[in-house]
Amino acid sequence: MEYMDMYKKWLEFDEDTRKELEGLDEKEIMERFYKELEFGTGGLRGIIGAGTNRMNVYTVRKATQGLANYIKKQGIENPSVAIAYDSRLYSDRFAKEAALILNANGIKTYMYKELRPTPMLSFAVRNLKSTAGIVITASHNPKQYNGYKVYWSDGGQVTEEHAEGILKEITSIDYSDIKTMEFDKAVDLGLFNYIDDEVEKDYVELVKGLTVNWDVVERVKDTLKVIYTPLHGTGNKPVRRVLEEIGYKNVYVVKEQENPDPNFSTVKYPNPEEHEVFTRAIEMAKELEADLIIGTDPDCDRVGVVVKNKEGEYVVLTGNQTGALLTHYILENLKATGKMPENGVVIKTIVTTEMARKIAESFDVEIMDVLTGFKYIGEKIKEFEEKKDRKFIFGFEESYGYLAGDFVRDKDGVIASMLICEMAGFYKLKGMSLYEGLMSLYEKYGYFVEDLKSVTLEGIEGSQRIKEIMEMLRMEPPRDIAGIKVKEVKDYLKGIGDLPKSNVVQIILEDESIITARPSGTEPKIKFYFAVKGKDNAEAKDKVKRIKDEFLKHVKL
Structure with missing residues (x-):
């Protein structure tokens, strides 16, 4: 469906959505509807707002229906999902919406009573022996963003295999396919549950047990x-x-x-x-x-x-x-x-x-x-x-x-x-x-110094520019940088060792300095990492600056 057709469809969703979408110029409409918010191993992340390329109740519902379909196809007996959320705008609402979609699909949910850290969601999945977990967060992104991360039964973020399976389900459904349920009914049926305080107590005890040297703590705690x-x-x-x-x-x-x-x-x-x-x-x-x-x-x-x-x-x-x-x-x-x-x-x-x-x-x-x-x-x-x-x-x-x-x-x-x-x-x-x-x-x-350059390139043009940079580094990498010869170029898309294939290019210089280029999987960014070692702090800092400056000129940024 062309983006204008999808835009017109969304105008009929509800009054608040219609009010937000009416009066947008065509460029903004295209930005909001030219694609679905991408789901990957990092889940969903995007700017809050109406549209298929935004974080909102409808994109959360669709992602959750896709997750529900995927879970049901695994043939797991009595599946359940643990849910947590952070302090961002609509996080609590998105979490509850996700729970009720899962409940309508016959999947039990366990949600924290109030906002809790992402790692505590990972722990709850394992503690409750849940099939999966969801946390509503955009981590450290600006306030305009929110996100939706999915975890599997081991408590880790979903792997590529699970993410691809969930994405396949998400893309195969229409908004009209989404099931939901009234909150009171979900509670009465025992489908919606709050996470018991004992789960948090167990977590806290295990955290304290990671203390490395109690003698140190005893001597400095006062x-x-x-x-x-x-x-x-x-x-x-x-x-x-x-x-x-x-x-x-x-x-x-x-x-x-x-x-x-x-x-x-x-x-x-x-x-x-x-x-x-x-x-x-x-x-x-x-x-x-x-x-x-x-x-x-x-x-x-x-x-x-x-x-x-x-x-x-x-x-x-x-x-x-x-x-x-x-x-x-x-x-x-x-x-x-x-x-x-x-x-x-x-x-x-x-x-x-x-x-x-x-x-x-x-x-x-x-x-x-x-x-x-x-x-x-x-x-x-x-x-x-x-x-x-x-x-x-x-x-x-x-x-x-x-x-x-x-x-x-x-x-x-x-x-x-x-x-x-x-x-x-x-x-x-x-x-x-x-x-x-x-x-x-x-x-x-040794004096190891690292630096990072993160470049935001939003929209369709930005996405294309990121692809061009990565292609250039693969096909025409620099021969030397800051007077230091390039010794090796590692293309992780071809597979390096036993690591999974990934859209990363790493340039190793003769003095073992390392430059890594990696597009973000969840944000419209490309990141460049620089790592050097020097005989002292001043030399290392000077070297990393020279390498960084020259490399960024090479990629025209």
Whole structure:
């Protein structure tokens, strides 16, 4: 159906939709209707609004009907789906709508009573032995966005196989095929259920059990000063509960950012990668002379860390820096306490710092690379569990996602917040800040510096430009960059090792610097990752800047 025909059809859906769509110019109509919002392993994500290429009640209903059809075709006895949602606009409504679609299809649902972090949805799927899970979130995207992520029975995001099967079902149905049910009826029939508080209690106990060195906690719990901001999201209650139950006495919350707010009114983007989101937290830290600032994104799967450098300035650590610190802290203390597992493994993504490899190797621990996306780390944990040949220790990605333990199969901001506080305490006992701890790791393992350029290219033209860039890098890659020869070009679409095929191109330079180009699967973006190593911090920073600047000129951005 042409986009204008679909537009006319949507005008008849309901009064609010009609009012929103009337009066749009043709370009806007085309943007909203030229395609369906794409469903992949990351689920759906898009701008909130009316249209097939937007997040709204109708796209959520259609996706859920497709999921229901897919689940029913698996022949699973008594299927069920766990559901969670974040603080974004319409998240609670989308979650309830999804539940009632599933209920109308004879599938039981278990929904959290109020907003909860994405990792707690992963845990609930496993704890309740559900067939699948849904979380309504757009993670750290701007306030205009919302999203719909699907998890499978292992608690991990759906793999390509499941995503393709669900997508096939979604594309085969019309809006008139969607079944739904009245809430009261769904409750009376026992189809709609709220998740019991015991599930959260079980989760909290398991999180606390991941403490690496209780002696450290006991010695610093009365003195360590922590500023925490949930950035108007889901982390507030679970993060504070875990830290309080462990015994930390001085955790201070940024009041202006404590409560859920779909407008994220104190920040431009609710992203802990951005220094600006910590403005209020830094003011508090200065007043209270805090040791550490931590901030979680709206669905609390990512964590940002702010520490004071030698000049007394507060700096936001990168995801690579925090991940390297955690990798070293966990391995060092597992070894010191005699808890290091045999056949233990650290997992990172292909765009995550190579410093982690050096650290793991120094402890004789295996390190694995997976594709970008935490679902691939979750897949490896499942594989280890089934084969019983390895033990997962820790996994992380450069985009501020970390995980220890195997009871959650996605990055977890609650677990990470707890471990970061413990780690800060460990260095405090040595008379060091986390920043000084990082500098000591650089001295030991080398000065690894990474950078990222994320380019947003929206609409039809943007999509085409992204395709052109990737094609050019495959067919006509540069011969040298910043005076350093290109040694190898890896095209992950052809398959590299045992990794799944993926639309990623990686350029390896003769000095082992790495440039990676990867279009986002959920946003209209292409990302370029740069990773270098230098003899000192200044040289590494200069090198990464030169490589980045010249490469971006090469791709005309």
